Amino acid sequence: MSALERNDMQGLLLSAYGHLPWSANVVLRIDAAARARGWLGSLAGSVTSALGKHRTRGTNVALTYCGLRALGLGGAAGFPLAFVDGMASARRARLLGDCGASAPGAWSWGSDPDSVHVLLMLFADEETGLAAALAEHRAAFAANGLHEIVTLATRRHRDGKEHFGFSDGIAQPAIRGERSSEPARRRTNPDNDVAAGEFVLGYRNEYGRLPDTPAVDAAADPGAVLAGAGGGTHDLGRNGSYLVFRQIEQDVAAFWRFLDDRTRGSEGSDSAARERLAAKFLGRWPSGAPLVQAPLADDPQLAAANDFGFAADRRGLSCPVGAHIRRANPRDGFADEAPRQSVRRSNRHRLLRRGRPYGPRIANVLEDDGASRGLAFICLNSDIERQFEFVQQTWINNVTFCGLANEVDPLVGAQNGSGFYTIADDPLRARVKGIPRFVTTKGGAYFFLPGLRALRFLASLEPVAAG
Amino acid sequence: MQHALLRGGPGLVHTQLTMPVRSSVVSQRIFTVVVKACPPRVADLQAFLGALDAAIRAGTETLFSSLEQLHFCSFTIFPDDQLGPSLVFESNIDGSLDDYLAALCRAGAATLHAIFAAGCDYHASSPQPELLQAYLRAHAIRPATAFVGNVGRSVRRIRQEAALVARIEEFLDELAPPRGTAPATIVDNVRAFVRNDPAAHWVWDVQPRLTAADFCARWFSVVAVAAGALALVSLGPLGAYVVALRRRELTDPVDIPGPSPEHVQALTEREDQIVQNHMSSLCYVKPGAFRRRTLKVVLFAANLVARVSVGGKLLGLDSLHFAHWALIDGDTRLLFLTNYDGSWENYLDDFIDKVAAGLTAIWSNTRNFPRTSFLLLDGAKDEKRFKAVARTTQAYTNVWYSAYRGLPVTCIEKNRAICEGLAAAPRTLDSAAWLRLF
Numbered sequence: 001m002s003a004l005e006r007n008d009m010q011g012l013l014l015s016a017y018g019h020l021p022w023s024a025n026v027v028l029r030i031d032a033a034a035r036a037r038g039w040l041g042s043l044a045g046s047v048t049s050a051l052g053k054h055r056t057r058g059t060n061v062a063l064t065y066c067g068l069r070a071l072g073l074g075g076a077a078g079f080p081l082a083f084v085d086g087m088a089s090a091r092r093a094r095l096l097g098d099c100g101a102s103a104p105g106a107w108s109w110g111s112d113p114d115s116v117h118v119l120l121m122l123f124a125d126e127e128t129g130l131a132a133a134l135a136e137h138r139a140a141f142a143a144n145g146l147h148e149i150v151t152l153a154t155r156r157h158r159d160g161k162e163h164f165g166f167s168d169g170i171a172q173p174a175i176r177g178e179r180s181s182e183p184a185r186r187r188t189n190p191d192n193d194v195a196a197g198e199f200v201l202g203y204r205n206e207y208g209r210l211p212d213t214p215a216v217d218a219a220a221d222p223g224a225v226l227a228g229a230g231g232g233t234h235d236l237g238r239n240g241s242y243l244v245f246r247q248i249e250q251d252v253a254a255f256w257r258f259l260d261d262r263t264r265g266s267e268g269s270d271s272a273a274r275e276r277l278a279a280k281f282l283g284r285w286p287s288g289a290p291l292v293q294a295p296l297a298d299d300p301q302l303a304a305a306n307d308f309g310f311a312a313d314r315r316g317l318s319c320p321v322g323a324h325i326r327r328a329n330p331r332d333g334f335a336d337e338a339p340r341q342s343v344r345r346s347n348r349h350r351l352l353r354r355g356r357p358y359g360p361r362i363a364n365v366l367e368d369d370g371a372s373r374g375l376a377f378i379c380l381n382s383d384i385e386r387q388f389e390f391v392q393q394t395w396i397n398n399v400t401f402c403g404l405a406n407e408v409d410p411l412v413g414a415q416n417g418s419g420f421y422t423i424a425d426d427p428l429r430a431r432v433k434g435i436p437r438f439v440t441t442k443g444g445a446y447f448f449l450p451g452l453r454a455l456r457f458l459a460s461l462e463p464v465a466a467g
Numbered sequence: 468m469q470h471a472l473l474r475g476g477p478g479l480v481h482t483q484l485t486m487p488v489r490s491s492v493v494s495q496r497i498f499t500v501v502v503k504a505c506p507p508r509v510a511d512l513q514a515f516l517g518a519l520d521a522a523i524r525a526g527t528e529t530l531f532s533s534l535e536q537l538h539f540c541s542f543t544i545f546p547d548d549q550l551g552p553s554l555v556f557e558s559n560i561d562g563s564l565d566d567y568l569a570a571l572c573r574a575g576a577a578t579l580h581a582i583f584a585a586g587c588d589y590h591a592s593s594p595q596p597e598l599l600q601a602y603l604r605a606h607a608i609r610p611a612t613a614f615v616g617n618v619g620r621s622v623r624r625i626r627q628e629a630a631l632v633a634r635i636e637e638f639l640d641e642l643a644p645p646r647g648t649a650p651a652t653i654v655d656n657v658r659a660f661v662r663n664d665p666a667a668h669w670v671w672d673v674q675p676r677l678t679a680a681d682f683c684a685r686w687f688s689v690v691a692v693a694a695g696a697l698a699l700v701s702l703g704p705l706g707a708y709v710v711a712l713r714r715r716e717l718t719d720p721v722d723i724p725g726p727s728p729e730h731v732q733a734l735t736e737r738e739d740q741i742v743q744n745h746m747s748s749l750c751y752v753k754p755g756a757f758r759r760r761t762l763k764v765v766l767f768a769a770n771l772v773a774r775v776s777v778g779g780k781l782l783g784l785d786s787l788h789f790a791h792w793a794l795i796d797g798d799t800r801l802l803f804l805t806n807y808d809g810s811w812e813n814y815l816d817d818f819i820d821k822v823a824a825g826l827t828a829i830w831s832n833t834r835n836f837p838r839t840s841f842l843l844l845d846g847a848k849d850e851k852r853f854k855a856v857a858r859t860t861q862a863y864t865n866v867w868y869s870a871y872r873g874l875p876v877t878c879i880e881k882n883r884a885i886c887e888g889l890a891a892a893p894r895t896l897d898s899a900a901w902l903r904l905f
Contacts, residue, residue: 081728081731081732091732091735094739095739095810207848207849209849209850209851212851336780336783337783341820344820348816385812386812386816386850389812390812390816393739393810394809394812398809400742400875400877400878403877405875405881406873424903426646426899427648427653427902428639428644428648428653430643431636431640433640
């Protein structure tokens with residue numbers, strides 16, 4: 001297997017920039033192609049690659065299909081249908097569970113796919129550094145034919161927790177054969193190693209094949225900025241990836257109040273029971289300790305534990321079969337398969353997660369303060385349909401996941417208020433009924449995260465006739 | 468003629484059927500009709516089928532939902548540049564074909580007349596049930612391989628069981644037995660609850676879907692047929708066969724332009740509306756006797772495997788309600804129709820993960836299938852190309868009806884096990900295991 005061409009890859013692919021906790025996601029529309037190309041060209045020089053470590057700042061950039069067209073890319077073949085469709089299309093919305101309050105029509109941005117072209121991601125070590133970077137960029141948007149649609153300021157908190165109060169981002173796949181910035185203790189599980197081609201175009205995937213890649217006519221790239229791809233084409237996809245960005249609003253008070261209501265005893269609220277039920281929903285305790293290793297109580301010693309499977313807890317007596325972490329990554333737990341096969345199957349649907357929380361933390365989880373908060377969900381994959389959409393449709397929102405019936409992910413699923421949640425127990429399961437939707441999609445788009453050569457190529461595009 | 472048409476069902480899978488009055492075990496069969504459609508009439512046909520499908524989606528359709536033995540049915544128009552358009556009508560039914568056709572043609576004479584008026588050789592001037600029956604029988608095709616997921620479960624029983632299990636679940640929620648309650652005590656409570664349910668009297672008569680004798684008979688017939696087939700069908704010396712196969716595997720053209728985005732768009736538009744999905748696919752068998760014969764032998768073998776797969780699973784695939792393959796148009800084309808659970812992506816991935824060899828052995832004998840080795844290897848493992856061929860050969864299902872839109876195979880199997888447990892003698896039931904079904 002060939003080593004990764006780190007110098008041609010954007011840094012986000014190999015790092016979550018844990019050392020740069022302050023960040024902003026700036027969504028832009030291109031109003032003037034030529035000036036925007038010039039902007040992209042100068043940005044390309046300062047984009048953070050996967051090679052070096054930028055101690056104080058990070059900059060990465062991605063484009064939607066409409067964005068590529070707006071930039072002047074005419075004849076590129078090989079972009080997948082999901083990417084061309086865009087996240088807001090009716091078909092995509094249905095399979096992602098974006099219905100009701102989460103329907104694209106109700107989004108605060110992104111429902112018109114041609115209004116979302118560029119995602120600029122800025123990272124900094126200090127709040128002031130981020131503010132300075134943001135101000136610098138903002139000053140240049142108008143002159144470069146760019147219009148700011150929305151900016152989501154995000155922050156990785158020291159405790160690594162998201163707004164519901166749980167440690168997030170623990171289970172990351174590791175790229176097989178690559179060193180990574182992930183802490184070594186999280187890399188003890190060989191089941192977690194996944195082929196590079198699952199995340200980066202140009203490398204073999206879990207099927208041992210090269211992922212489909214977008215290519216342009218060699219004639220469109222006379223300077224041979226891109227690598228050759230055979231058949232008179234040049235490879236636009238190489239060292240790139242597809243980036244899924246979703247603004248997921250979390251109703252923290254609704255979540256904890258619902259749990260409080262279902263665990264109230266004669267004495268009123270029971271915070272321990274409430275937390276226990278929350279852990280049963282999620283599959284981990286607030287510290288991150290997994291239920292399969294800490295079935296009875298939270299254990300901060302296991303906070304970063306990722307070296308576990310579900311095969312030993314097939315019935316879900318410790319961690320219910322429908323718990324969020326089992327749906328998001330079933331590991332070795334498919335009941336109908338040997339653990340080894342089950343892991344291989346799960347690993348064809350993994351995501352590199354790069355999301356961070358936005359909005360202020362809530363002071364009292366039982367009291368709605370009216371503030372807007374949630375997760376700026378970002379993930380990277382090389383096949384949107386087989387990875388992100390599959391996880392969303394076939395695992396998270398599948399009412400028949402692993403033999404269950406009539407229930408979806410209790411935490412992030414497309415609940416309609418009539419769903420159940422089954423908690424296995426002896427002699428009889430318990431069922432939580434009437435679960436409302438705790439999260440709402442507020443906006444989103446599918447982006448292409450180009451390699452650095454591809455960025456330079458896009459910046460140097462010859463103007464083409466519109467159409 | 469009658470005899471030949473009875474074979475129009477999945478020949479090997481089901482023999483003569485009777486419906487015992489008390490027994491809950493009813494056999495299922497697949498009945499499929501293929502007719503050549505007259506090109507000038509296709510546009511009208513499409514419009515008519517579109518309206519019918521819209522009525523099904525809106526819940527206002529009255530014909531199919533009135534047929535108590537109908538699990539799924541579909542109408543698909545397959546366009547083709549060389550052979551002209553074909554109209555395929557598929558029914559997955561309970562019990563006797565005679566009963567079904569009589570009921571269908573009686574209640575649906577006007578609808579069927581309007582549809583099959585597009586057939587090149589349909590000459591009735593007005594809706595006549597007898598003529599329609601004869602027409603359908605005359606165009607019935609014989610599935611080479613057929614699989615039924617929920618063996619022995621009639622539409623009626625599937626619905627009854629689902630409703631009863633939902634009531635029991637509610638009862639158990641109310642009961643909320645404290646930890647440490649003896650499982651047998653809980654089961655006794657459930658039995659008492661069900662006994663008081665006037666709508667559940669049938670449950671005490673529920674039989675295991677296959678008696679030991681049935682099961683042995685299936686295996687015995689498989690072994691006997693396989694032995695006989697081996698004696699009869701000769702591919703010549705195995706070595707020579709493998710050499711000939713390898714030569715073809717290395718040289719067969721593989722030209723996959725890929726499905727057009729518009730085609731995939733149209734297919735996906737109608738998918739994932741309910742728990743189940745439908746897939747209609749038709750592709751050309753590679754030219755020459757070698758591939759045709761190989762395909763026939765493979766389909767024959769696959770049918771034997773399907774015949775003894777009675778646990779709701781086909782080689783680990785637990786998402787298939789019904790599926791069948793048939794050679795049509797003088798064995799030049801392979802038809803595949805299936806009703807399955809979950810997303811298309813998941814279905815195809817499941818196929819690749821669990822039955823890639825079987826798939827490859829079948830479809831590698833059709834045009835443009837990804838390259839294979841020794842009939843069973845590679846092929847479907849070329850995930851992207853395999854999916855591209857699958858989408859290319861798939862046609863838009865014009866009409867699709869499901870009798871139980873919210874129930875996956877696994878759920879029907881679970882409900883079956885719960886009801887069989889209730890009907891079993893209390894002494895023989897493992898109460899703890901039974902409670903784990905919930």
